[in-house]
Amino acid sequence: MAIWKPLLDFFLKPNCPLCDRPTSTTLCIYCDRQLQSEKLSDPRQNTTPFILAWGNYSGTLKRTIAQCKYHNHPQLGYYLGELLGQSWLANPPDKSQILAIPIPLHPDKQRQRGFNQAELIAKGFCHRTGIKLNQSLLRVKSTEAQFQLNPTDRQQNLSDAFTLKSGHKIQGRSIILIDDIYTTGATISAASQPLQNAGVNIVGIAVSAIARLN
Numbered sequence: 599m600a601i602w603k604p605l606l607d608f609f610l611k612p613n614c615p616l617c618d619r620p621t622s623t624t625l626c627i628y629c630d631r632q633l634q635s636e637k638l639s640d641p642r643q644n645t646t647p648f649i650l651a652w653g654n655y656s657g658t659l660k661r662t663i664a665q666c667k668y669h670n671h672p673q674l675g676y677y678l679g680e681l682l683g684q685s686w687l688a689n690p691p692d693k694s695q696i697l698a699i700p701i702p703l704h705p706d707k708q709r710q711r712g713f714n715q716a717e718l719i720a721k722g723f724c725h726r727t728g729i730k731l732n733q734s735l736l737r738v739k740s741t742e743a744q745f746q747l748n749p750t751d752r753q754q755n756l757s758d759a760f761t762l763k764s765g766h767k768i769q770g771r772s773i774i775l776i777d778d779i780y781t782t783g784a785t786i787s788a789a790s791q792p793l794q795n796a797g798v799n800i801v802g803i804a805v806s807a808i809a810r811l812n
């Protein structure tokens with residue numbers, strides 16, 4: 599039997615989710631090289647809260663996120679989280695004892711997709727940085743796809759969309775919010791409401807991709 603194992607491994611080897619070449623890593627070396635070239639050299643915007651973005655929402659990064667979310671490749675979310683963790687470690691904030699909170703999906707949406715990409719990004723991120731994952735934030739309102747809406751409607755669509763789990767223990771804690779894409783900040787601002795009401799200090803936002811709007 600032993601002689602067949604390499605052959606079996608060859609056939610079981612998953613293909614690169616971006617180009618379909620066989621690979622033993624999450625992405626093949628060609629796609630990984632392409633993705634790595636899109637990493638921002640200056641990923642942190644010193645706003646309050648600060649925004650840390652691994653890359654711009656374009657090119658291979660955009661395709662990687664789409665493959666993750668719409669073609670059932672959850673491993674890509676975890677991998678993007680590890681990359682985001684590297685950017686964090688290269689640009690560490692002066693705060694310690696931070697918790698990482700992923701932007702949740704509505705349970706119906708999560709059931710449909712099978713996973714929450716932001717949670718997977720947060721898990722990869724936490725694995726790389728040693729920061730603790732916290733999942734006290736819940737999405738209680740199913741919202742329409744945001745990209746079809748203008749800024750005012752986005753805000754309206756998102757009001758009261760988020761709440762905190764009962765019995766959460768995050769009062770007074772410093773946290774960062776983690777998501778896949780930062781566009782207008784409407785989702786982040788809606789998710790921030792229940793956290794701020796509970797006296798949580800949001801020090802930053804960490805995302806895999808930032809969409810530059812004109």
Ligand SMILES: [Zn+2]
Pocket residue numbers: 614615616617618619625626627628629630
């Ligand atoms: Zn590839």
